[in-house]
Amino acid sequence: xxxxxxxxxxxxxxxxxxxxxxxxxxxxxxxxxxxxxxxxxxxxxxxxxxxxxxxxxxxxxxxxxxxxxxxxxxxxxxxxxxxxxxxxxxxxxxxxxxxxxxxxxxxxxxxxxxxxxxxxxxxxxxxxxxxxxxxxxxxxxxxxxxxxxxxxxxxxxxxxxxxxxxxxxxxxxxxxxxxxxxxxxxxxxxx
Numbered sequence: 550x551x552x553x554x555x556x557x558x559x560x561x562x563x564x565x566x567x568x569x570x571x572x573x574x575x576x577x578x579x580x581x582x583x584x585x586x587x588x589x590x591x592x593x594x595x596x597x598x599x600x601x602x603x604x605x606x607x608x609x610x611x612x613x614x615x616x617x618x619x620x621x622x623x624x625x626x627x628x629x630x631x632x633x634x635x636x637x638x639x640x641x642x643x644x645x646x647x648x649x650x651x652x653x654x655x656x657x658x659x660x661x662x663x664x665x666x667x668x669x670x671x672x673x674x675x676x677x678x679x680x681x682x683x684x685x686x687x688x689x690x691x692x693x694x695x696x697x698x699x700x701x702x703x704x705x706x707x708x709x710x711x712x713x714x715x716x717x718x719x720x721x722x723x724x725x726x727x728x729x730x731x732x733x734x735x736x737x738x739x740x
Contacts, residue, residue: 552589562595572698674737
């Protein structure tokens with residue numbers, strides 16, 4: 550059982566909290582502006598990209614040694630036509646640069662809240678959390694926390710793969726926003 554803190558109480562934060570709770574973990578929520586003192590071993594940034602950057606900057610010491618899960622898709626929400634990070638970088642890489650003493654993992658950004666809640670993509674394929682990070686033990690800790698949660702886990706490789714995960718999440722979001730797929734749909738991973 551892991552102690553998990555989730556920044557953000559929106560749809561994604563609540564859905565992620567539910568998944569972790571079903572996995573037998575202790576989950577607490579915190580608002581971005583709250584004082585950060587006693588954090589769990591896993592900290593999830595379930596907030597927009599700019600808020601995640603602010604949390605990272607303001608809490609470097611408190612997040613040291615923690616597994617920090619970045620769920621953001623750094624989409625330009627004014628145009629819905631591009632990511633706001635350089636093509637050779639990612640939101641996760643920028644957060645990792647701010648948190649050199651943390652173990653940053655990209656995860657949950659290729660799922661929708663509805664597919665986390667139902668544990669299925671279009672009621673057909675089990676929802677899969679893909680994760681990228683440079684610390685193998687951190688990814689394993691996340692995978693262990695998802696055991697018995699009803700979702701699958703795939704290690705997508707090093708933190709460099711966060712670029713592809715963010716592009717994948719971006720495509721999925723734009724397809725849903727343009728009503729080409731539903732918010733209960735998306736991409737499934739078959740093994």
